Amino acid sequence: MDDPDELAPAVRSILSAARDRADARAGAIVSVAPRDLSAAFERAAADGRVPLIAEVKPTSPTTEGAREDDPVALAEGMVAGGAAALSVLTEPEHFGGRVETLERVRDAVDVPVLRKDFVVEEAQLDAAESDVVLLIARFVGNDLADLLAAARERGFQVLVEVHDRSELERALDAGATTIGVNNRDLAELVVDLGTFESVAPHVPDGVTLIAESGIGSPADVRRMRAAGADALLVGSAIMDGDVEANTRDLVRAEAGDGGASGESDTTDATETPT
Numbered sequence: 001m002d003d004p005d006e007l008a009p010a011v012r013s014i015l016s017a018a019r020d021r022a023d024a025r026a027g028a029i030v031s032v033a034p035r036d037l038s039a040a041f042e043r044a045a046a047d048g049r050v051p052l053i054a055e056v057k058p059t060s061p062t063t064e065g066a067r068e069d070d071p072v073a074l075a076e077g078m079v080a081g082g083a084a085a086l087s088v089l090t091e092p093e094h095f096g097g098r099v100e101t102l103e104r105v106r107d108a109v110d111v112p113v114l115r116k117d118f119v120v121e122e123a124q125l126d127a128a129e130s131d132v133v134l135l136i137a138r139f140v141g142n143d144l145a146d147l148l149a150a151a152r153e154r155g156f157q158v159l160v161e162v163h164d165r166s167e168l169e170r171a172l173d174a175g176a177t178t179i180g181v182n183n184r185d186l187a188e189l190v191v192d193l194g195t196f197e198s199v200a201p202h203v204p205d206g207v208t209l210i211a212e213s214g215i216g217s218p219a220d221v222r223r224m225r226a227a228g229a230d231a232l233l234v235g236s237a238i239m240d241g242d243v244e245a246n247t248r249d250l251v252r253a254e255a256g257d258g259g260a261s262g263e264s265d266t267t268d269a270t271e272t273p274t
């Protein structure tokens, strides 16, 4: 793992809280029968929707305030808007997430659900059943291959998140087949869509490639798709206002009709602190 001093203070705090939660947990090993993420992306594409993972993200270190609506209602709105899959934050202290929220959302929808948390130890995998779990290459260091295997043994599909080419190489060496390139630099908490564009050309065929963070408009969606994204992961831009309409605008970005509420191409997240 990186030198912790190189991470933003908020991210150091997130990791410290994640380790404390892992220490406190001693549960049974979960066994999951997952909903197929790739199949969900294929269904969306066949239907003319951009494959999108919409994120239930009540708050974050870079968001002002918190969204207090029922997360299940938000999740159902995202699916109604055309999301192929959902991501649910379960990190409680910095993102307002809860394991119980993930469980309620997964019971309420029929699309795959990603558990979005900061897993640094195997025991954390057993906190909840989900269809997909996230492993952040930067945070798990040399444990990546072992954690990937441990997650797969439990039945999870695994999204391995990277931010640069060296992390991409580690993810590939560990056997990752679904890789997310995070446009948010977790050292500075600055978003740059150019990150995805610089890493994507080095991802081999056969890997499912997801562009994450900072995607705020249909134009951003098209930019990430042009750079090779098979799918996108979007949180803040969907959580800001009407989640159903926001999701629909993004999933229809390639439909040529400007989305449900007209084209809103003003966002350019390049080097935007968020």
Ligand SMILES: O=C(O)c1ccccc1NCC(=O)[C@H](O)[C@H](O)COP(=O)(O)O
Pocket (backbone or CB within 6 Å): 010, 011, 014, 055, 057, 060, 061, 062, 063, 182, 184, 186, 189, 212, 213, 214, 215, 233, 234, 235, 236, 237, 274
């Ligand atoms: O979103 C944050 O503020 C954040 C801060 C520190 C560590 C991680 C953070 N985000 C985690 C995520 O992966 C995003 O929620 C996800 O990629 C969606 O990003 P966005 O569409 O920009 O909300």
